[in-house]
Amino acid sequence: MKTHVKALIVGGGAIGTSIAYHLAKFGWDDVVLLERDELTSGSTWHAAGLLPLFNMSYAVTHIHDYSVKFYKTLEEETGLNAGFSVVGNLRMAQSDARMDEYRVYASTAETVGVPFEWLTPAQIKERWPLVNCDDLKGAIYHPTDGYINPADVTMAMARGARQRGVTIERKWQADAYHWTGEAWEVTLTKMVEKGGNLVPSEEQIVVTAEHVVTATGNHAQRTARLLGIKTPAIPVEHQFIVTEPDPALVEYRKAGNPEHPVLRDADAKWYVREERGGWILGPYELNAPARFEYGVPDSFRADLFPLDLERIEEEYMSMIHRIPSSETVGLKDDFNGPICYTPDGNPLVGPAPGLRNMWLAEGFSFGITAAGGTGHYMAQMMVEGEAEIDMASLDPKRFGSWITTEYSARKNEEAYSHVYVLHHPDEEREACRPLRTAPSYDRLKARGAQFGVVNGFERANYYGPVGAPADFDHDARSFRRGGWWEYAVDEAKAVREGVGLIDASAFTKHTVKGPGATAFLDWFTCNKLPKVGRINLTYALTPEGTTRTEYTIVRLGEDSYYLVSAGALTDYDGDYLRKCAEDKAPEFGYIAVEDVTTQWGVFAIAGPKSRDVLKEVVKDAEPETALSNKRFPWLSQRDIELGMCPVRAIRVAYTGELGWELHHPIEMQNYLFDLLEDAGKKHGMKLVGVRAQNWLRQEKSYRAFGNELGRDATPLEADLPRFVDQSKDFQGKDAMNALGVRVKCVTLLIDGPEDADPWGAEVLFDGDTRVGRLTSGGYSVAFGKSIGMGYVSPEKAEVGQKLKVRILGALWDAEVVEDSPYDPKNEVIRVDG
Structure with missing residues (x-):
């Protein structure tokens, strides 16, 4: 056993072996x-080995x-057959x-280049006559995927890793992790067989590793406790x-017919594939319980739970309906094992x-499908700094x-049961809600608020009718313009024509103070720092030059700052901010970073x-001049008093209208809401x-983190050079400039269908050529048509460029428009009064 290594990977399933292979491939x-x-003794061994390409997530x-592409190369490289049966994947639909x-998903697939075909029920029946198609509307078919043997593909990756110099050690358990300040000291215990169980021996060693990766599968809770962190896996x-x-x-195959594709009846909540002349049925039923919430018992190895056939009776009967010939066949084998979820x-x-050089690869519910790609992109992050x-x-x-x-346990049970539930882009799941609520939650709910969740916080998506008829469905979802659409239109018009109030309390908020704060933030962000009492929009870059975080920086004093960022990723932003501040404190001086998100409410x-x-x-x-341009100009901050509530007011509006963000002590929120509501009547x-x-922010071409802004594009590619101060040094500057402008962010107005708008994952075409993708979409009340933002090749980014966007399967006209098509000169946002 080596005792000093570059990288130590803990976990020998498909995920761990793939990461080992790819780290070696990238040069470690x-x-x-x-x-x-x-190897493979965790969830890998009892996985069904399916490789579904269907996913709504771009990443x-x-x-x-x-x-899918990588697994097809393994046999040539390693000499081991990974057991890949490229039979295709047929995903059937019983409803419009x-x-x-499937049409919404197909847009994401098209942006990545995943091939697919559309099939009618008649075409399905013609190809696979054993399938009952009487109640089907159609299907989407992926010809390039299928299923694979989990153990075989893991062993092939393990051999490939060994061929590239990786050492694989079995029967060693990681029992302690200690960060020395420069490396990890990992205490390992030799595991031995005893009475059919695997138990720790007295033999221990300590391995020093520059980097550690945990891919511990079902043991993720134990790993988290050893590391002193939390994980929902x-x-x-x-x-x-x-x-x-x-x-x-059997007769069908004897006649020379090819193997059926993996069959997925999403409305029936199952997958089915052939297995030695019979069928494998894998249901995703309701009420599947979470297991091992506090850790896997030492006695549980490559074990299974008792089968609960009553729980899957509905899915079993629906398989018989879909494949009538299966009604008379008996059961040959059964599996009921733990699969990790988030x-x-x-x-x-x-x-x-909070940890340095500690990497997690946990919580894989589709681990065989994800293993190859996870290894590749994880290795990119570790070796090159960022993934592509x-x-x-x-x-x-x-x-x-x-x-x-x-x-975590209750949400993971929900996630399992929702694998085949319709994944509407406006989907909101109900388990464990409400949990994190601002004080005004009950008031907003009483006024018709229909809530969604961001980082656990309840946040109003729209306001439906109060006292609605009994048949009004607030929970109605759609891939087109849902029941909420008309209410969102009225709300957007109110902001453009009158006045609207938005609860934005979920915003992430940090303070950065201390003698080193100014020098640090000047290095940490790419824009000029504001003067005291002013604000600036700016970006923290990765060392590789792409966008790590977007901040609104409010300068409260010479060395005192208030940073506001997206509400979805509070810990994501805070962790990076703190780590960078710690790294630079010896150079710049003491820097205090504090997360104050839950201390301040926000009304916009x-x-x-x-x-x-x-x-x-x-x-x-x-009072008549307190809010005037002279005393309170655009992009400034003032401490004001609204009634009895002290307010840190910021003159900025994400909607692009005259407006303020009213940051207030959270304990005074209900008082302030009542005051504003009464004054606004x-x-x-x-x-x-x-x-x-x-919708409103897209009319202003305001980029959103997680949509237009992310770690795969630079601020220059986001077409934000006005927020980049090239006269100063900042983290990632040279890398950003070296990358150039590979793609460019644009805003498009779209002549789309009458009953639908883009969601922000659609593919863009110039003729028959794919030239980009949308990252945001919606409806514009200012222009009376659909709107979207996205990335195209630079030569297609000129104002007036005519493109096509695929919405729900059809191509629609789109045109690149000037940045901030609504009020391009920012006149209304700076109006005096």
């Missing part, structure tokens, strides 16, 4: 992989696509809504059954919170430190009448949700 020649038992689609889901039971040979299938169903891939795609949506820190075991008031509302309640010696003030706000 001192890599060791550990497995506490035998995950890239990961799955890489895996399901076909809409908790397993859920997954059952699948194998039938005896089906005589009809609350949103996506894995945790990236740096661990934005991995923020999979970052472990997207779940904050507020999560608990109970929350915006619209032509917003100043009139605030004048009603502002307490000042000269005579001005017709309307409560506004984030969906309308999202």
Whole structure:
């Protein structure tokens, strides 16, 4: 056993072996992989080995696509057959809504280049006559994927890793991690067989590693405790059954017909594939329980749980309906094993919170599909600094430190049961809600607020009718313009024509203070720092020059700053900010970083009448001029008093109208809400949700982090040179300039369908050539048509460029327009009064 290594990978399943392989492929020649038992002895061994390319996530689609392509190369490189059966994947639909889901998904697939075909029920029946197509609307078919043998592909990657110099050690368990300030000291214990169990021996060694990767699967909770962090990765039971040979299938294959593709009846919540003349049925049923919330028992090795056939009876009967010949076949085998999940169903891939050189690859519910791509992009992050795609949506820190075991277990059960639930872009899941609420939650709810969740916080998406008829469905979802659409239109018009009030309390907020704060933030961000009492929009870059975080920086004093960023990724932003501040403190001086997100509530008031509302309640010696351009100019901050509430007011509006953000002590929120609501009545003030706000910000071409802004593009590619001060040195500057402008962010007005708008994942064409993709989409009340933002090749970014965008399967005309098509000169936002 080596005792000093470049990278130590803990976990010998498909994920761990792939990371080991790819680290070696990227040039690290001192890599060791550990497995506490035998390779593949975790969830890998009982996985069904399916390789579904279908995914709504841009990042995950890239990961799955890489895996499918990579697995096909392994035998040539290693000499081991990975057991890849390229039979295709047929995803069937029983409803028009399901076909809409497939059309929305197909846009994401098209942006990545994943091939697919559309099939009618008649075409399905012609190809696969054993399938009952009477109640189908159609299907989407992926010809390039299928299924693979999990053990074989893992062993092939392990051999490939060994051929590239990786050392693989079995029967060693990681029992302690200690960071020395320069490297990790990992205490390993030799595991031995005793009475059929695997138990620790007295033999221990300490391995020093520059980097550690944990890919511990079902043992993620134990790993988190050893590291002193929290993780939501908790397993859920997954059952699948194998039938005896089906005589009809046997005859079908004897006649020379090819193997059926993997069949997925999403509306019936199952997958089915052939297995030795019979069928494998894998359901995703309701009420599958979470397991091992506090760790895997030492006695549990390559074990299974008892089968619960009653729980999957509905899915079993629906398989018989879809494949009538299966009704008479018996059960041959069954599996019920733990599969790790996270609350949103996506894995945790990236740096661990608060730790240096500690990397997590945990929470994989589709681990075989994701293993190859995860290894590739994780190795890119570790070796090159960043992956070529934005991995923020999979970052472990997207779940904050507020999560608990109970929350994770219940949300993971929900995520499991939702694998085949319609994934509407406006989907909002109900488990564990409400949990994090601002004080005004009950008031907003009483006024019709329909909430979504961001980082656990309840946030109003829109305001439906109060006292609605009994048949009004607030929870109605659609891939087109849902029931909420008309209310969002009214809210957006209110901001453009009158005044609207938005609860923005979920914003992330940090203070940065101390003698080193100014020098640090000047290096940390790419724009000029504001003067005291002013604000600036700026970006923190990665060392590789791409956008890591967007900040509104408020300068409270010479060395005192208030930073506001996106609400979805509080711990993600805070972890990076703190780590960078710690690194630079020896150079710049002491820097204090504090997360004050839950200390400050925020109301955003915006619209032509917003100043009139605030004048009603502002307490000042000269209230008529307190909010004037002279005393309170655009892009400035003032401490004001609204009634009895002290407010840190910022003159900025994400909607592009005259407006203010009113940051206030959270304990005074209800008082301030009542004050503003009462003052706004005579001005017709309307409560506004984030969906309308999202449309409005696109009319101003305001980029959003996680959409237009991310770790796969620079601020220059986002077409934001006005926020980049090239006269100063800042982190990532040289790398940003070296990258140049590979793509460019544009705003487009779209002549789309009458009943739908883009969601922000659609592909853009110039003729038959794919030239880019949307990253945001919606409806513009200012222009009366659909709007979107996205990235295109630079030569297609000129104003007036005519393109096509695919919305729900059809191509629609789109035109590149000037940045900030609504009020391009920012006249209304700076209006005096």
